[in-house]
Amino acid sequence: xxxxxxxxxxxxxxxxxxxxxxxxxxxxxxxxxxxxxxxxxxxxxxxxxxxxxxxxxxxxxxxxxxxxxxxxxxxxxxxxxxxxxxxxxxxxxxxxxxxxxxxxxxxxxxxxxxxxxxxxxxxxxxxxxxxxxxxxxxxxxxxxxxxxxxxxxxxxxxxxxxxxxxxxxxxxxxxxxxxxxxxxxxxxxxxxxxxxxxxxxxxxxxxxxxxxxxxxxxxxxxxxxxxxxxxxxxxxxxxxxxxxxxxxxxxxxxxxxxxxx
Amino acid sequence: xxxxxxxxxxxxxxxxxxxxxxxxxxxxxxxxxxxxxxxxxxxxxxxxxxxxxxxxxxxxxxxxxxxxxxxxxxxxxxxxxxxxxxxxxxxxxxxxxxxxxxxxxxxxxxxxxxxxxxxxxxxxxxxxxxxxxxxxxxxxxxxxxxxxxxxxxxxxxxxxxxxxxxxxxxxxxxxxxxxxxxxxxxxxxxxxxxxxxxxxxxxxxxxxxxxxxxxxxxxxxxxxxxxxxxxxxxxxxxxxxxxxxxxxxxxxxxxxxxxxxxxxxxxxxxxxxxxxxxxxxxxxxxxxxxxxxxxxxxxxxxxxxxxxxxxxxxxxxxxxxxxxxxxx
Numbered sequence: 001x002x003x004x005x006x007x008x009x010x011x012x013x014x015x016x017x018x019x020x021x022x023x024x025x026x027x028x029x030x031x032x033x034x035x036x037x038x039x040x041x042x043x044x045x046x047x048x049x050x051x052x053x054x055x056x057x058x059x060x061x062x063x064x065x066x067x068x069x070x071x072x073x074x075x076x077x078x079x080x081x082x083x084x085x086x087x088x089x090x091x092x093x094x095x096x097x098x099x100x101x102x103x104x105x106x107x108x109x110x111x112x113x114x115x116x117x118x119x120x121x122x123x124x125x126x127x128x129x130x131x132x133x134x135x136x137x138x139x140x141x142x143x144x145x146x147x148x149x150x151x152x153x154x155x156x157x158x159x160x161x162x163x164x165x166x167x168x169x170x171x172x173x174x175x176x177x178x179x180x181x182x183x184x185x186x187x188x189x190x191x192x193x194x195x196x197x198x199x200x201x202x203x204x205x206x207x208x209x210x211x212x213x214x215x216x217x218x219x220x221x222x223x224x225x226x227x228x229x230x231x232x233x234x235x236x237x238x239x240x241x242x243x244x245x246x247x248x249x250x251x252x253x254x255x256x257x258x259x260x261x
Numbered sequence: 262x263x264x265x266x267x268x269x270x271x272x273x274x275x276x277x278x279x280x281x282x283x284x285x286x287x288x289x290x291x292x293x294x295x296x297x298x299x300x301x302x303x304x305x306x307x308x309x310x311x312x313x314x315x316x317x318x319x320x321x322x323x324x325x326x327x328x329x330x331x332x333x334x335x336x337x338x339x340x341x342x343x344x345x346x347x348x349x350x351x352x353x354x355x356x357x358x359x360x361x362x363x364x365x366x367x368x369x370x371x372x373x374x375x376x377x378x379x380x381x382x383x384x385x386x387x388x389x390x391x392x393x394x395x396x397x398x399x400x401x402x403x404x405x406x407x408x409x410x411x412x413x414x415x416x417x418x419x420x421x422x423x424x425x426x427x428x429x430x431x432x433x434x435x436x437x438x439x440x441x442x443x444x445x446x447x448x449x450x451x452x453x454x455x456x457x458x459x460x461x462x463x464x465x466x467x468x469x470x471x472x473x474x475x476x477x478x479x480x481x482x483x484x485x486x487x488x489x490x491x492x493x494x495x496x497x498x499x500x501x502x503x504x505x506x507x508x509x510x511x512x513x514x515x516x517x518x519x520x521x522x523x524x525x526x527x528x529x530x531x532x533x534x535x536x537x538x539x540x541x542x543x544x545x546x547x548x549x550x551x552x553x554x555x556x557x558x559x560x561x562x563x564x565x566x567x568x569x570x571x572x573x574x575x576x577x578x579x580x581x582x583x584x585x586x587x588x589x
Binding site for chain 1: 329332333334335336353354355356358360362364366367368369371373374378379381385386387388414
């Protein structure tokens with residue numbers, strides 16, 4: 001375990017080497033929130049109502065702050081693996097005494113901690129300025145707990161896409177499809193509450209809402225029953241995806257061809 | 262004791278083929294064509310513990326592929342291998358504790374951080390306790406002359422400095438064997454020499470075995486006792502470096518300088534005169550056809566010798582000769 005924590009720590013040190021870059025990337029959350037604040041303010045004015053499907057303008061802003069924090073801070077494991085396969089660096093990752101996937105898991109943890117931290121910092125300041133004070137402590141608590149499961153789900157999906165690099169090297173197209181699924185079915189751009197009932201039902205059968213909607217929705221509406229329900233579904237999906245990932249790893253390991261080898 | 266044993270090892274890659282142009286690209290989308298490349302063909306060899314073995318050959322000979330199979334990164338298409346008693350592709354993580362690797366063209370040190378950070382990380386990865394790791398880093402800093410480089414971000418080091426740090430990093434956990442894949446590629450003469458000296462020292466002091474692939478015959482001459490030459494995935498030569506030189510290095514280069522002027526029509530039967538000056542000559546001869554003592558007798562009889570140098574041609578020429586003549 002000590003070695004994996006050291007890997008996460010190393011990636012934090014690596015990010016600290018370029019603090020301007022990390023902070024610069026966090027500016028995009030501010031831009032995103034300003035644009036969506038304009039859109040939702042207009043929507044609420046046109047609708048002539050204080051809330052839409054139970055969510056107020058302030059709820060929408062804080063929901064989007066949490067969702068965007070996760071989107072910008074989620075692991076980019078597929079890109080890291082793909083790059084390592086293309087430049088041959090994967091040879092060094094594979095011949096060290098650690099598990100390949102656990103290396104990437106903890107590398108991702110180190111990478112995300114910095115990015116989620118700075119995104120939350122910038123996001124809270126901007127959302128507060130646009131929509132007033134943040135939700136309750138219960139909201140923070142439930143969001144942080146489900147954020148962990150959401151991050152693990154993102155990691156599993158990214159690593160699965162990343163393993164495809166052992167076969168096809170370039171995985172950007174897979175990531176784009178995945179990202180769009182999370183944007184829509186995961187409730188990143190629009191909370192699931194805004195969807196028609198039938199689409200909500202379909203979305204809840206898939207892992208995507210537990211990657212984004214769960215922490216963002218619980219953040220603004222911390223309902224204990226929904227929390228336990230979401231948490232159970234989330235970790236059920238974690239179990240499924242970890243199993244699939246382990247199988248995929250065993251299969252793809254044999255298929256690896258190291259560039260220049 | 263045997264460190265590496267390889268029997269009938271094979272690796273075949275499947276590569277996509279596509280003719281030039283838009284039409285061919287469109288066809289390849291629906292009906293891709295593949296061809297098989299046999300990178301390693303039934304390779305068999307042994308390496309003893311603590312041995313310095315050179316594994317050389319031209320580009321695409323299968324050297325790197327063999328190293329990657331021996332470290333367990335690539336699964337072979339056939340054959341067997343045992344490295345320090347482990348089957349590499351089945352026991353990769355266990356084996357990793359006992360071997361070190363350097364892939365000369367790729368960095369293992371974290372590029373934006375000082376090398377000391379990577380070394381300390383490797384200490385944890387190889388499960389050394391902190392005090393032991395620091396002591397080892399201290400020793401390697403001295404052996405590889407990298408003490409002053411450790412706190413500089415790797416991206417700011419020269420290639421030679423970086424390579425010394427890379428090789429030192431691969432030795433942090435006291436491996437019994439290091440596999441060096443082109444460690445001297447792109448280095449200047451001085452940088453190469455420093456790396457070779459440090460590797461030789463580690464071999465002598467710690468008994469670490471070295472399997473070295475290289476394009477550079479100088480690495481082979483400076484470091485290795487035994488050599489395996491591969492071409493097209495097969496062994497074309499396997500023997501001591503000294504035997505290689507004796508059998509395939511029959512051509513000698515001689516440079517002589519005299520105290521007085523030599524006649525302009527200076528000549529010797531059975532030798533090729535490369536350069537004739539007023540006070541000296543440079544010549545080449547094949548010792549199998551013209552005995553060395555006859556050449557020496559002629560040269561010393563031609564005047565008062567001031568200086569004489571006899572050398573072998575570079576090993577690259579020997580390899581070319583083996584490719585041309587066959588290994589016999």
